[in-house]
Amino acid sequence: MDSENLIIELDHVDVTYQDLVALDDVSLKVPSGSFLAIIGPNGAGKTTLLQVILGLVRPASGVVKVFGKSPADLDGERRRIGYVPQIMSVDLNFPVSVREVVLMGRYGRMGLLRRPSSTDRAAAHDALEVVGIADLADRPIRRLSGGQRQRAFLARALANEPELLLLDEPTTGVDVASSESLYELLRVLHASGITMLVVSHDVGVVASYVEGVVCINRRLVAHGRPAEVLGSEELTKMYGCDAMFFHHGRVPHLVVEREQ
Amino acid sequence: MMEILGYHFMQRALFAGTLIGIVCAVIGTYIVLKGLSFIGAGIAHASFGGVALGFLLKVNPVLTAVFFCLGTAWAIGLVTRKGRVKEDTAVGIFFASTMAFGILLIGLMQGYNVDLFGYLFGSILAVSQNDVWITLGLSAAVLLLVLLFFKELLFVTFDAEMAAVTGVPAARIYFLLLSLMALTVVLSIKVVGIVLVSALLVTPAAAAYQLTENFRRMMALSVLIGVSSTVGGLLLSYQLNTAAGATIVLLATLIFFVAALVSPRRRRRPVQTRS
Numbered sequence: 001m002d003s004e005n006l007i008i009e010l011d012h013v014d015v016t017y018q019d020l021v022a023l024d025d026v027s028l029k030v031p032s033g034s035f036l037a038i039i040g041p042n043g044a045g046k047t048t049l050l051q052v053i054l055g056l057v058r059p060a061s062g063v064v065k066v067f068g069k070s071p072a073d074l075d076g077e078r079r080r081i082g083y084v085p086q087i088m089s090v091d092l093n094f095p096v097s098v099r100e101v102v103l104m105g106r107y108g109r110m111g112l113l114r115r116p117s118s119t120d121r122a123a124a125h126d127a128l129e130v131v132g133i134a135d136l137a138d139r140p141i142r143r144l145s146g147g148q149r150q151r152a153f154l155a156r157a158l159a160n161e162p163e164l165l166l167l168d169e170p171t172t173g174v175d176v177a178s179s180e181s182l183y184e185l186l187r188v189l190h191a192s193g194i195t196m197l198v199v200s201h202d203v204g205v206v207a208s209y210v211e212g213v214v215c216i217n218r219r220l221v222a223h224g225r226p227a228e229v230l231g232s233e234e235l236t237k238m239y240g241c242d243a244m245f246f247h248h249g250r251v252p253h254l255v256v257e258r259e260q
Numbered sequence: 261m262m263e264i265l266g267y268h269f270m271q272r273a274l275f276a277g278t279l280i281g282i283v284c285a286v287i288g289t290y291i292v293l294k295g296l297s298f299i300g301a302g303i304a305h306a307s308f309g310g311v312a313l314g315f316l317l318k319v320n321p322v323l324t325a326v327f328f329c330l331g332t333a334w335a336i337g338l339v340t341r342k343g344r345v346k347e348d349t350a351v352g353i354f355f356a357s358t359m360a361f362g363i364l365l366i367g368l369m370q371g372y373n374v375d376l377f378g379y380l381f382g383s384i385l386a387v388s389q390n391d392v393w394i395t396l397g398l399s400a401a402v403l404l405l406v407l408l409f410f411k412e413l414l415f416v417t418f419d420a421e422m423a424a425v426t427g428v429p430a431a432r433i434y435f436l437l438l439s440l441m442a443l444t445v446v447l448s449i450k451v452v453g454i455v456l457v458s459a460l461l462v463t464p465a466a467a468a469y470q471l472t473e474n475f476r477r478m479m480a481l482s483v484l485i486g487v488s489s490t491v492g493g494l495l496l497s498y499q500l501n502t503a504a505g506a507t508i509v510l511l512a513t514l515i516f517f518v519a520a521l522v523s524p525r526r527r528r529r530p531v532q533t534r535s
Contacts, residue, residue, distance in 0.1 A: 018344075054425050078427040090419045093525075094293060095473045104415045108427030113408055140473035160426065 006065075007032050007164050007195050008053055013062035015048055022048040023059070024218045032163075035187075035196045037206040037226075040216040046199040047086065049216060050166045053197075054083055066164070079109045082157030082194075084167040087149060092142055098152045099137040102127055105159035127155040131185060147178025154185075165189065167198045171205070183209045203230065264498055272392050273384035273451060273504070277490035279399040280448045280460070285486030286406055287444045288465030289479045290437055294417045299336055299438070301458035302351035304445045305359050306332035308454050311379045312362035316369060321379065322394050322446060329442035332358055337438050341431070382453030382505030384494055391450050398447040402440050413437060414475060451490070453505035460509060464489060467516040470523035485515050 008030035015023040022045045030036060038046050051057040052064055055071025064070060067077055074081075082105075102124040103116055110120060128134040131151040136144065144152060150170050157165060167186070171179035179202070187209050190196050200206040207213060207226040215222040215229055222229045264270050291300050310328025314321030332354050339350045366376065378386040387395075406413065415423040416433040424430035441461070448457045468481035493508030500507070 056421060056424065075427070078425070081425070083422065083425045085419075085422060089421065091293070094418050095469070095475050095478050096414075096418060097474070100414075100475070101418075104411075104418070104422070105426060107411050107415050107423070110411075112412065112429075115411070142473065156422070 005031050007034075007067060008197075009063070009065040010049075010052070011063040011065075013052060013059045013064060015045070015052060015057055016060045021218055022057075023052070023216075026062075026216065026220050028214065028220060028223070030195065030197065032195055033193070034212060035190045035210045036198070036212045036214055037203075037210040038197060038199045038214045038216060039201065039203050039206070040221070042201075044217040046216060047168055050083070050168055050197070050199060053166060054081065076109075079160040080163045082160055082162030082165040084150070084153050084157050084165070084170055086168045087146075087153070087172055092149070094142070095140060097138050097140055098128070098133065098144070098155075099124060101141055101152055102137075102155045102159050105156035109160060123161070124155070124159045127158040128152075130158055130189075131155045145178070146173040147175065147182065150174055150178075150182055151185075154182075158189075162194065164195045165197070167196070169199055169201065171200065171202055179205065264495070269385055269387065270494075270498065272387045272389065273494050274491060276387050276392055276395045276451055277494045277508075278487055279395050280451055281464070281487035281490035282483050283399045283402050283444050284448055284457075284460045284490075285464045285468075285482035285484075286403065286479060287440050288461045288463075288486070289468070289475075289482050290413060290417050291441065291461055292465040292469055294437075296437075296441070297458065297462045298348055298351050299333070300441055300445070300461040302336060302355040303329050303333050303438075303442050304449075304454055304458040304461075305355050307445055307449055307457075308380070309358040309362035309365070310446075311376070311449070311454070312365040315376065316365050320390070320394075322391065322450065325446045325449065326398075326443065328358070329446050330439055333438040333442040334435065337435055378453075379449055380454050381503050382449070382451050382456065382508075384451065384497060384504045387450055395447045395450070398443050402443050402447075405436065405440060409433060409436060451494075451504060452508055453503075456505040456509045460486070460489070460512060463509070463512040463516050467512070467519035470516075470519040470525055473525075485512065485519075489515060 006029050008028065010026055010028040013023055013026045014021070026049065038049060040046050048057055052059055053066055053071065055074065066074065067080060069077065103120060106116065106120045106123060110116060125134065125137070128137055131154050133148055133151045133155070136148060141149060141152060154170070170182060174182065183205060186196060186198065198206060198210065207230055210226060212224065213222070213226045213229040214220065222232050291297055307325045307329050310325030311321040313328060314324035317324065336347070336350045336354055339345045340347045375386070412423070412428050412433045415428055416430050416437070420430045420434065423433070444461065445457055448460060452460050464486035465478070465482040467485050468478045471481055472478050489512035490508050493511045494504055496502070496511065497504040497507035
């Protein structure tokens with residue numbers, strides 16, 4: 001594979017939190033233009049994987065490169081990465097409007113001591129148009145539905161015009177219809193040239209939109225096209241004996257019974 | 261009622277009280293929204309160690325308290341940064357140890373110092389012309405820094421991780437916020453007192469939070485409530501011959517309960533999204 005075309009390169013990455021191993025010897029190459037789903041059980045290190053790419057977590061060993069650089073040295077190129085974190089990571093009652101949240105996406109590139117320019121405001125507005133909630137710009141975020149709120153946070157990431165978009169469980173707390181239209185939107189964004197990495201537990205839903213599935217459970221368990229990965233024995237092994245698949249349409253669905 | 265405004269000590273107290281009301285309300289907005297009220301209480305109690313040190317060294321206790329509170333705020337920030345020690349644990353340790361340090365120093369001093377009582381519980385009589393200058397200088401510094409880093413403080417308060425991801429120096433802004441909290445505590449203790457200052461850091465902003473869903477409006481309302489509490493509390497304490505700090509804090513608490521009762525947040529519940 002042409003290495004200039006690679007947006008993300010992880011080479012034998014280990015991450016440990018004190019005694020806990022979060023990622024164990026993970027190597028992954030993501031070419032530009034990919035649309036990948038990252039799946040795995042709870043506590044498998046899916047979020048950690050995103051945080052390593054974002055430079056929020058430093059690996060104990062191994063090499064991470066994003067746009068050919070270590071995430072710590074990205075500086076001005078940070079804005080090339082958009083991130084939509086798990087919705088539960090923020091206070092949803094915080095008194096800010098949708099417009100303010102989206103504008104925050106550009107605070108980093110504006111720099112210290114600068115106020116938002118008309119360009120910044122226009123970019124925020126455009127991002128809201130793209131995700132289809134420009135009419136809700138002045139609404140406080142606590143008055144949004146789950147689906148609208150995800151679109152607001154997606155708009156915040158898009159306001160920076162990123163080339164790579166990382167989403168962590170974007171459909172948590174979102175009903176089925178909104179969740180499908182959100183994935184539909186991600187497909188449109190991908191078609192416009194944005195490389196996508198989506199962490200999800202909606203294995204069935206996500207598989208019908210993405211081009212590739214990365215399965216992790218601390219280690220990289222499987223990586224390939226959705227049909228290959230989801231039918232594989234590794235996946236069954238990873239989820240344990242309680243996992244089974246059923247086929248619905250062209251995509252195998254994974255059913256995991258929770259322990260206890 | 262009006263004749264008390266003719267007293268110089270009252271003019272000084274009201275001037276300082278107004279500044280304290282503004283600054284506590286502004287910084288309190290961040291404290292309430294980011295959930296830092298326990299750190300605020302910790303820093304406030306740490307100021308006791310700083311004040312005692314000032315008495316021992318025979319320099320203005322407010323100046324020693326500045327360094328002592330900044331040091332404590334940074335220590336709490338550093339210790340919790342890597343996640344090895346939980347925030348409330350760190351505060352719990354510094355809270356008690358800095359007070360213990362102060363008590364130890366007081367014990368070393370000959371005789372009992374009456375002024376110390378004023379620092380603990382606040383006093384309208386204790387505000388000297390020098391204190392007015394110190395309060396004015398510190399207030400101006402805090403408000404200027406808030407103005408300069410307004411958007412970064414907002415972003416880090418709302419979503420520190422995302423701020424860091426998009427290139428905002430989130431860790432440094434967090435330490436700035438801790439420093440602003442320390443300065444706010446120090447400039448307030450003369451009037452409100454060490455024991456009660458943490459309430460003034462939280463209550464006006466918490467009342468304002470009940471009344472609006474807009475960040476700037478919350479800060480403005482918080483200032484209005486903060487100044488009403490300090491000025492109203494000072495005047496009341498003179499009339500009723502009660503402790504200034506206690507009167508201010510109880511007045512603020514009363515406003516908080518009224519705000520909570522009429523809060524639109526109570527009527528309009530947020531959309532439930534957990535499935």
